[in-house]
Amino acid sequence: MDNAPKRILLIDPDAALRQTLAEQLAQQAGMLPLPASTGEAALALLADHGADAALLDGVLAGEGLIPALRAGGLTGPLVLLLPAGMGVPAGADDHQDKPVRLGTLLARLKALLRQAEIVQAATALSVRIGAYHFLPAAKRLEKADGAAIRLTEKETQILDHLCRCGGMAARQDLLDNVWGYGAGIDTHTLETHIYRLRRKIRAGLGQDLLLLRVDGGYRLTLEPVPA
Template structure:
């Protein structure tokens, strides 16, 4: 079992917030923050040392940093820190609005890390499944169409689809939240709906993949081995 601290890349232009969060995260068992102030510093650190997750100022995310981080090797969860009133950039796995409450941040971050570890170790992540007109490759975090077009998935989009596949194609909303984010039933959050909405946007020109049903979601077609 890996007991090494999780490396958290903390990317924020606000010096005070960055230092404060770094101090608070350093005091937590199992977390090791690496604070940087810019995208350039973040990419340089990622290339040299890697990271298990990232906390990212949404202002930098809106400037195109998320694809650069993913291309630079960040495969773990990415939690966006949003200024008040700012929309949520595409590509994050979860988000919090500033000012940041440490308890909420730790809950969300640890849930993301735990679920990433669980999903990576779970059976089926190396399988390739057919979902109607798509081939689903969980380990590669992508869908492929019959003509070979590749559609990149975020960590959470991958986990949502994988969770539905492991449930036979249908799951209650609370079950998905608990299985993918680690949230208990009754949590008031639109995180799941936001991720499914963005997945649908990616597939706008293709056949719908995830459909809303009463109390939950289902895949448009049953998963079968490719």
């Protein structure tokens, strides 16, 4: 497992709660809080530093921040902190009502992080693309002899989504899941990323494994890793 500190986005407009949670997270071994008072600030932190998990105010979540965080690269657990009486917006992994019970929240967050590490490791070892292992956490395709293709964040997300869909996904599905619903990204942007990704794969493998589907999507040749 990765021994680097887990970067926890802490997104809440309540300065007192944000400070309390940041102090508590900082006291936990292996956790690094990244506090933000707004969605814009959180997305900037995510772009600059990445994140392994997020604690998110329910009101901000209800304003559409969850898909924006996912599109920005947050793949780890997301826990909502909900004001009293608020329903649970879709897209979160867990939630807790305010006022927050710190012991319960920290226990849930640690359990979700452990589960995410296990799933991530299993995913990285269970998919092959041609002669390469796909390692989403490391953002690369890697051969047994050590030869590797480095991937950008978006290229990694595109391959990861195709793998999760069994190797096939429509253009709009990729746009929604990689860039986020309502992001205003057109198909040209996706096709540019696909073109660059195809060139990388073709150069490394001598064959073109990412194929345009007849019905307007993409197909990736997948092979299970032998046990």
